Amino acid sequence: QIFATGGGAYKFEKDIVDKLQISWCKCDELDTLMKGLCYISKLNSKECFYYEEPQNDANPNKHPFVFDIKHPFLLVNIGSGISILHVESESSYRRITGT
Secondary structure, three states, X not given: OEEEEHHHHHHOHHHHHHHHOOOEEEEOHHHHHHHHHHHHHHHOOOOOEEEEXXXXXXXXXXXXXXXXXXXXXXXXEEOOOEEXXXXXXXXXXXXXXXX
């Protein structure tokens, strides 16, 4: 079984199912993004990070992002388009803008 997201999940479904004769499952891209982010952050706490606003542009401070959601944050997903999500919890988020 193949899981796919985004426009390609629709665009390539017929060709892949017909040629490879496999099961195809289209998944919501943003739900999958959030589930993946939660999984990665629990698997390796240093995998997610952010840069603090630098005092010196040549040397920004990199910090691990602790995914405990004490405060809402913005999540930016960049692919063939861009989605900006306002995340309040692992299960509560909304797309606020994008292309």
